[in-house]
Amino acid sequence: MKILVPVKRVASLDDEFELRDDGRDVDPDFCEFDLNEFDEYALEAAVQIKEAAPEGSVEVVVLTIGPDDADDVLRKALAKGADRAIRVDDAGLEEADRVAIARVIAKVAENEEPGLVLCGAQSADQGNAQTGMSVAALLGWTRAAVVSKLDFAPGAATAQVERELEGGLVECLDVETPAVLTIQLGINTPRYASLRSIKQANAKPIECLTPHDVGLSDAEIGAAGALSRVRRVFVPERGRGEIIAGTPSQQAARLLEIISEVNG
Amino acid sequence: MSGILILAEHRRGTLRDATLEAIGAAGTLKAALGGPVTVLVIAADPAPLAKAVSVGAVDEVITVARPDAATYEPHVYEAVLRSVIAQRSPALVLMPHGVDSFSLAPAVAIGEGLGFATDVFGVAVEDGQVVATRAGYNEKVFVEIDFPGRTGVLLTLRGGSFAPETAPASPAVSAIDAGDGTARSKHLDWRDPPATGGIDIPGSPFILSIGRGVGDEANVAQFLELADGLGATLGCSRPIADNGWLPKARQVGQSGQLAAKCNLYIAMGISGSVQHQWGMKHVENIVAINKDPEASIFTIARYGIVGDMLEIAEELRKQKGIH
Ligand SMILES: Cc1cc2nc3c(=O)[nH]c(=O)nc-3n(C[C@H](O)[C@H](O)[C@H](O)COP(=O)(O)OP(=O)(O)OC[C@H]3O[C@@H](n4cnc5c(N)ncnc54)[C@H](O)[C@@H]3O)c2cc1C
Ligand SMILES: Cc1cc2nc3c(=O)[nH]c(=O)nc-3n(C[C@H](O)[C@H](O)[C@H](O)COP(=O)(O)OP(=O)(O)OC[C@H]3O[C@@H](n4cnc5c(N)ncnc54)[C@H](O)[C@@H]3O)c2cc1C
Numbered sequence: 001m002k003i004l005v006p007v008k009r010v011a012s013l014d015d016e017f018e019l020r021d022d023g024r025d026v027d028p029d030f031c032e033f034d035l036n037e038f039d040e041y042a043l044e045a046a047v048q049i050k051e052a053a054p055e056g057s058v059e060v061v062v063l064t065i066g067p068d069d070a071d072d073v074l075r076k077a078l079a080k081g082a083d084r085a086i087r088v089d090d091a092g093l094e095e096a097d098r099v100a101i102a103r104v105i106a107k108v109a110e111n112e113e114p115g116l117v118l119c120g121a122q123s124a125d126q127g128n129a130q131t132g133m134s135v136a137a138l139l140g141w142t143r144a145a146v147v148s149k150l151d152f153a154p155g156a157a158t159a160q161v162e163r164e165l166e167g168g169l170v171e172c173l174d175v176e177t178p179a180v181l182t183i184q185l186g187i188n189t190p191r192y193a194s195l196r197s198i199k200q201a202n203a204k205p206i207e208c209l210t211p212h213d214v215g216l217s218d219a220e221i222g223a224a225g226a227l228s229r230v231r232r233v234f235v236p237e238r239g240r241g242e243i244i245a246g247t248p249s250q251q252a253a254r255l256l257e258i259i260s261e262v263n264g
Numbered sequence: 265m266s267g268i269l270i271l272a273e274h275r276r277g278t279l280r281d282a283t284l285e286a287i288g289a290a291g292t293l294k295a296a297l298g299g300p301v302t303v304l305v306i307a308a309d310p311a312p313l314a315k316a317v318s319v320g321a322v323d324e325v326i327t328v329a330r331p332d333a334a335t336y337e338p339h340v341y342e343a344v345l346r347s348v349i350a351q352r353s354p355a356l357v358l359m360p361h362g363v364d365s366f367s368l369a370p371a372v373a374i375g376e377g378l379g380f381a382t383d384v385f386g387v388a389v390e391d392g393q394v395v396a397t398r399a400g401y402n403e404k405v406f407v408e409i410d411f412p413g414r415t416g417v418l419l420t421l422r423g424g425s426f427a428p429e430t431a432p433a434s435p436a437v438s439a440i441d442a443g444d445g446t447a448r449s450k451h452l453d454w455r456d457p458p459a460t461g462g463i464d465i466p467g468s469p470f471i472l473s474i475g476r477g478v479g480d481e482a483n484v485a486q487f488l489e490l491a492d493g494l495g496a497t498l499g500c501s502r503p504i505a506d507n508g509w510l511p512k513a514r515q516v517g518q519s520g521q522l523a524a525k526c527n528l529y530i531a532m533g534i535s536g537s538v539q540h541q542w543g544m545k546h547v548e549n550i551v552a553i554n555k556d557p558e559a560s561i562f563t564i565a566r567y568g569i570v571g572d573m574l575e576i577a578e579e580l581r582k583q584k585g586i587h
Contacts, residue, residue, distance in 0.1 A: 011401065013401050013558065015556065026405065102370075121366075125400065129366045129382060130382050133367050133368075134371075136371070137371035137375065138374060142449060144338070144449060145363060145366035145367035146366060163363065164519055165275070165362075165364075165519070167457065167520075168520055169455070169456060170454070170455040170457075171451065171453075171454060172451075172452040172454075172455060173450055173451050174450045176448045182367075186503075227374070227377075227378065229411070231395070231408045231409060232407075232408040233400065233405050233406070233408075234405065234408070236563075239563070240563060241566040241568050242567050242568070243562075243568045244567055244568065248575045248576055248578075248579045249579050251569045252576055252580045253583060255576070255580065256580065256584065258549075258567060259470075259494060262528045262549045263470060263495070263527075
C-alpha cells in the first residue's frame with residue numbers, strides 16, 4: 001500500500017518585503033522558503049505507519065507542486081523517511097487557487113492509488129485549510145480534518161482517528177478508507193534527519209511531471225480549475241502600538257511601569 | 265440567484281456563537297444582495313436549534329432532521345447542503361471557518377461550482393458581485409479575492425470578525441427532507457480537554473505568554489518564575505504545549521483557552537497567528553515582545569518591544585529582584 005503525502009513549500013516574509021509589480025502577491029525575492037510545518041507531522045504519521053507494517057509493504061510517496069526550487073522540501077521529506085518524491089512543475093499553473101492545486105494532487109492520487117492521503121491541516125503562509133479536503137472531494141473519498149491521532153493498519157477497512165476541535169475538545173471516530181486526512185500539529189514528534197539520510201536523500205531521483213503528464217485537461221489547469229481569483233494584495237493600514245525603544249534595560253524598566261500602571 | 269444561505273454550526277446540542285456572527289454578516293449584506301436570509305439546521309433534533317437561529321435578519325429557517333446527523337458528519341452534511349443549494353440557488357452561502365467546515369466547505373463549493381474563499385473577515389458587494397478579504401503570509405498582508413464567472417459564492421467566516429446577531433425574530437420554519445448521502449465516518453466518543461490542574465487562563469486578569477521564540481525547553485522554567493514574580497499567569501502558544509514544555513491548560517487560542525477576563529497580556533516570542541489571536545486579541549492591554557519588527561502580533565498590541573525575549577526577561581528579573 002502507498003501513502004501519499006502532499007507537502008508544500010511555504011514562504012515566510014523578510015523583515016522588509018515588496019509586492020510583485022502586478023500587486024497580486026508578494027515578490028518571491030523577499031521570501032524565505034521551508035517545508036510547511038504541518039506537513040512534517042503528516043509525513044511522520046505516514047512513516048510511522050510504514051515502520052509498524054511488515055517491511056516493504058508500505059511506500060510513502062511525497063508530492064509537491066511548485067518550481068525546481070521546491071525540490072528542497074522533497075529532499076527534506078526523503079531524508080525524514082519518504083521513499084519516493086514527485087514534483088509537478090508549476091509552469092502553466094499560474095492563477096492556481098487551492099482547488100486548482102487540489103486537482104493536481106487528486107490526479108496524482110488517482111494514478112498512485114494510495115490507501116491514505118495525508119495532508120497538512122493548513123499551510124503556515126496562506127492558511128486556507130482547504131487543499132487537503134478539496135482533494136478528498138475531487139476523489140470522492142472519505143475525509144476528516146484536523147486529525148490529532150491516527151491508528152491505521154495498512155489494508156484495514158477503517159482508520160481510528162481523533163479530530164481536535166475548538167477549545168481542545170476531541171472527537172474520536174472511525175473513518176472508512178481510502179481516506180484523505182489533514183493532520184494537526186502535535187500528533188507526533190517529527191524526527192530529525194540524520195546526516196546519512198540527508199546524503200542518501202540527495203542522491204535519490206525526483207520524478208518531475210507536468211500537469212498534462214498526470215492527466216489533467218486544459219479545462220482543469222490553473223485559472224480554469226480555480227474557484228477564486230486574487231484581485232489585490234495589500235499591506236493594511238493598521239494601528240501599531242507604541243514601540244518601546246531603548247536598551248533592553250530601559251525597555252524592561254518601561255514594561256514594569258506599564259504593568260503597574262495597568263494593574264493599578 | 266439571490267439570497268443568503270447560512271449553515272448553522274452546533275455541537276453537543278448547542279448552537280455555536282459563530283453562527284450568530286454569520287447571521288450578523290448576512291444582515292449587513294442583505295440589502296446589497298437581495299433576500300431572503302435563510303438558515304439551514306441539520307440535526308437529529310433541529311427544533312431547539314431552529315429557535316436559537318431565529319434572530320436578526322433571518323427570514324426563513326429550514327430544518328432537516330436526520331438520525332445520522334446527531335453529530336456532525338461531513339458526507340451527510342455535504343449531501344443535505346448541496347441539495348438545498350441546488351433547490352434555492354443562493355447568491356451567497358456562509359458558514360463559520362472552523363474545524364467542522366474545513367471538511368465540508370470544499371466539497372460543497374466544488375460540487376456546486378461555487379466561488380470559494382475561506383477564513384474571510386471582510387465581505388463587500390460591488391456591482392452585485394461578492395468580494396472577500398482574508399489575510400496571507402501569517403497575517404502580514406491582506407488579500408482581496410473575487411470570483412469571476414461564478415453566480416454563487418461560498419465563504420467561511422473568521423470568528424470574531426462580524427458582530428453577532430441576537431435580536432429575536434420570527435422567521436418561517438419549514439422542515440424538509442433533503443439529500444441522500446450516507447455517513448462514511450462513525451462518531452465514537454467525545455473527549456473533553458484534560459483537567460486544568462488549577463491553571464486558570466480564562467479567569468486570569470494578567471497573563472504572560474510565551475511562544476516558540478523561547479527557543480528551548482530549558483528556557484521555559486525561568487518564565488514560570490518570571491510570571492510568578494510579576495503576579496501573572498503563564499500562558500503559551502500551541503507549539504509550546506504540543507512539545508509538552510507546558511501543559512495544554514496554559515495554551516491560549518482557538519484549540520486552547522480564551523483569555524476571557526484578561527486585562528493585560530504580554531506576548532513574548534509569539535508571531536500572532538489567527539488561531540492564537542482568537543484567544544487574546546480582545547484584551548485591552550497587549551504588550552508584544554518579538555525580534556521580528558513585522559510580526560503580526562504588533563498590529564494588535566498597545567505596546568511593542570522589538571527585541572530578544574530572553575534578554576528582556578533577564579532584565580525584568582534583575583529589576584524586580586526575581587531569582
Ligand atoms: C504554481 C502555483 C501557482 C499559484 N498561483 C496562485 C495564484 O495565482 N493566486 C493564488 O491565490 N494562489 C496561487 N497559488 C497558491 C496556491 O493557491 C496555494 O499555495 C495552495 O493551493 C495551498 O493553499 P494554502 O497554502 O492555503 O494551503 P491549505 O489549503 O492551508 O492546505 C495546506 C496543505 O495542502 C497541501 N498543499 C498545499 N499546497 C501544496 C502544493 N503546492 N503542493 C503539494 N501539497 C500542497 C499540503 O499538504 C499542505 O499542508 C499558487 C501556487 C502554486 C504552486
Ligand atoms: C485548527 C488549528 C488550531 C490551532 N489552535 C491554536 C491555538 O489554540 N493556539 C495557538 O497558539 N496556535 C494554534 N494553532 C497553531 C497556529 O497556527 C500557529 O502555528 C502557532 O500559533 C504559532 O505559535 P508561535 O507564535 O509561538 O510560533 P511562530 O509562529 O513560530 O512564532 C515564533 C515567533 O517568535 C519570534 N522569536 C523567535 N525568537 C525570538 C526571540 N529570541 N525573542 C523574541 N521573539 C522571538 C519570531 O520572530 C516569531 O514571530 C492552531 C492551528 C490550527 C490549524
